[in-house]
Each structure stands twice: as C-alpha cells, then as structure tokens.
Amino acid sequence: MWVIKLGGSLLGAPELAKWLETIVNHCDGHVIIVPGGGLFANSVREAQQISNMSDAVAHQLALLAMDQFGLMLASMNPHLVTASTELEIAERGWQHRGIVWLPSKMVLADETIPQNWQVTSDSLAAWLANKLGAQQLIMVKSAPLLRYQQAAPSALQHLVDDEVIDSQFSQYIAGQLYQTWVLNKADYALFKQGFDAKYLLKKGVRLGVTLE
Numbered sequence: 001m002w003v004i005k006l007g008g009s010l011l012g013a014p015e016l017a018k019w020l021e022t023i024v025n026h027c028d029g030h031v032i033i034v035p036g037g038g039l040f041a042n043s044v045r046e047a048q049q050i051s052n053m054s055d056a057v058a059h060q061l062a063l064l065a066m067d068q069f070g071l072m073l074a075s076m077n078p079h080l081v082t083a084s085t086e087l088e089i090a091e092r093g094w095q096h097r098g099i100v101w102l103p104s105k106m107v108l109a110d111e112t113i114p115q116n117w118q119v120t121s122d123s124l125a126a127w128l129a130n131k132l133g134a135q136q137l138i139m140v141k142s143a144p145l146l147r148y149q150q151a152a153p154s155a156l157q158h159l160v161d162d163e164v165i166d167s168q169f170s171q172y173i174a175g176q177l178y179q180t181w182v183l184n185k186a187d188y189a190l191f192k193q194g195f196d197a198k199y200l201l202k203k204g205v206r207l208g209v210t211l212e
Helices: 014-026 038-049 055-076 086-094 104-108 121-132 146-150 155-161 169-173 185-191 197-203
Strands: 002-006 031-035 080-083 098-101 136-141 179-184 205-207
Touching (some): 002 014, 002 121, 014 031, 014 098, 014 185, 031 121, 055 080, 055 104, 080 086, 086 098, 086 121, 104 121, 121 136, 136 185, 155 169, 179 197, 185 197
Parallel strands (some): 002 136
Antiparallel strands (some): 179 205
16 A cells, blocks of 8 residues: 655645546545645635634544545545545555545544544644655655655654654654655656556655654
8 A cells, every 4th residue: 555645735736636537547545635635724724823723623524624625635536535534545546446535434433543633634644644654755745855855764753843744743654564755746757657656766756764
C-alpha cells in the first residue's frame, strides 16, 4: 500500500487533477489518498479565533474539514471512491479502485491522537501509513523542494522549521519500516508508467527522523 497525502494547497492547481488521474490509472487498489484540510480547515481556524471554541472541538471540525476536502477530491474523478474505515479501505482495494480516505471516523476513535493544531493532516497521513502497514508514504507539497534536497539528511528539520510539515510528524514516522518522501505537485509525471519506488529516487526528498 502507498499512502499519498495531497495537501490543501493544491486546490486550484492543474496538477491536482493530474495526480488524481495518475492514481486512478495506476493504483490497482494499492494507493490511498489522504486529503489535506485546505480552505475548509482554514475556516475552522478562523472560527476558533472569533469564538470560545476549544482545541478539542476545533480538532473534530478540522477532521470534518479533511472529510470535506476528500469528498471534493473524489468528485473530481468519477473513478475514485471514498473509504472511512479499515474494512472499507480493504474492500476498495480488492475492487482495484483509487481510494480517498475520509479520516474523521477512524481518527476520532483513537484517543491517543492529540487534539490540537500541532497534529495536522501530515501526521494523520503517517498515522494511517502505520495502521495499514504501508510501503511508501508520500507528502505532495506545492513548495519548491530544491532547498530541502540540498539539506539532506536534515531535510525534515528544515521542512518543520518552514512549517511545510507539522511539528509532530517526526513522532509518527519514527521507527517505521515504510519509506517517507516529499514530492512537489508537478512530480505526478514520475509515475506515468506506474507506481514504482525506483521513480521516487529521481526527485523525491527522502525523510528520516533526525530531529533533535
């Protein structure tokens, strides 16, 4: 299984539809999309600023924002299907479908996940990769990646410092057997022949836990 997180910053970019098309064409039921929160999560942040909403409630609403973004992604390509439980993920995989994860049900059932803004869709993508025993975790970002490629092996620290990846992400990928990568939104072209780990070596930023 490959877990691919498509961030909310891709909304409105032509590359987003290309990623969805590539996943549909080549996933064979082995790729699951984790949606960002995008403008839906931004609305939750704004609502919290003008209300007495607790972080716990904001966390629940932010998960629903990811569900909304996921539903929107699924609507952009008729061959995508949604899944909100491990059983549904498995069933969609057996059907060889492209899968969009709707996270709220699974995440709210896990009381160990901090209910604050430090845990974003980045960390939740890693959480899902852990749960599914994924082989690859890919974070697709709009930010140019050259600086981070040159910063290896401390790329993760720089990504966190620049707020490209959330501060809790390293805790979720620590000790895991899967490989973790960051790709740019234009890198969908790497997979025009299918999802093979060898293509990640061309442009991907490999992340390891080197935070101190």
